[in-house]
Amino acid sequence: MKRTLAIARKEIIAYFTTPIAYVVFAAITVLGSWFFLSLLGQFQRHSFELTRMGRDDMLAHMNLTDQVMVPLVMNLALVLMMSVPFLSMRLLSEEKRQGTMELLLTTPVRPLEIVAGKYIAALAILTTALALTLSYPLLLSAFGSGDQGAVEWPTVLCGYLGLFLLGASAMAVGMFISSLTSSQIVAAFLTLMLLLLTWVVGWKAVDVEGAAREVLLYLSSTQHLISFANGMVELKDVVYYVSYMVLGLFLTHRALEGLRWAA
């Protein structure tokens, strides 16, 4: 455990001494703010129109959670998927390129401790990135108004739980790909492609019917976020993300063990 934490700590120092963490945080904040502002503008226009038309019945259904936060969570998922590859790319490929894998493999550390330490650091960075975007619902609750407060926090936090699980599963996959190559660019590119594939695989579902449709929808990473974003935690969605995570971690561990035999 001590070694796991030492590796996690070293990894976090590396994230912040290289510009990568700052760049990704800045990009997430800029893109996130853009989505937030456009959704907010839409909300504003919509409620203004309804007021002008005197549709108080429909106006009563307008709320910041459903019209701003739920779609924002889905938009943030896209931003997250684009960012994770750049956070996961260096995890193991950097050790290979730098030759420091030789240090890790000749000190009394188990491969499991290496994988766990790296993953903990990656999750810490992911959590920080998500925490930055919590400023949007915080702004809404500070300045907005509604029947039961401006935003329904349980729904919002549930959406963030979904985002965390999505990011964590993507991070595990990215870490595995990073363990396969000593080139960070290759690792980032492959991870991005793979994440995009799991994103768009659901689009094909409109063309097919029956079991095939169910399978395609189940494979799609965003389909599983929809319930979370709307404030529902469903077992099948949790299972989906957790299986990705476990698979990614397991394969990384295997790759590390295998590395010694291939050397």
Place this chain on the structure above:
Amino acid sequence: MIRVEHLSKRYREIVAVDDLSFTVDEGEILGFLGPNGAGKSTTMRIITGYMPPSAGRVEVAGFDVFEHPLEFKRRLGYLPEHPPLYPDLTVREHLGFVADLKGVPRRKRRTEIDRVAELTRIGDVLKRRIGNLSKGYRQRVGLGQALLASPPVLVLDEPTVGLDPSQIMEIRELIKSLGGEHTILLSTHILAEVAMICRKVLIINQGRAVAFDDLETLAENHEESGRSLTLEEIFLKLTAA
């Protein structure tokens, strides 16, 4: 302390190490010589558990690298050919990290880092980032990290490469003083270094051992026209084939 039995390493059709056997006794410093590409670094990588051999076995302090990898690695300090350092960390951060990996207790960490910094003369760069250090300093940080936690066995792959003459003298003295307490396998290209530090040498050529003897015995066994050959002449003769 180090026991190597019938070690072989093949990369497809290339044979890097061929049926190599030797032992290093406790407290001994064994000089490990051979021309470039003779298989020195490969042998050291296998001995430190970084690479598996194709055949044969390695034991350090009675522990087999495959049966007890952690016990094995706990007793071993390794300075590879290219010191594996994190350029983004400061020297102190880096040594602290390695101390944690080696299981140095938290409260002893600081004194342990200061101890190796003193030995390898890197006290003045502890706060600098490794990426900004000169080759000589990096080499010494690498040596310092091998010495952390005082492992009984040290495997040093060309420890004086990239150092200036006065640093070379310092590091040689340091390695010499480490003998007795530590068992050391020292690879080098500089024959004078071996004559200065070691009593015994192992010379390999094309993956095979061509000499494994005390320096004195080696000189006695290689005489030409009434005089003993120098280590240099013996080396050239043995590795000419």
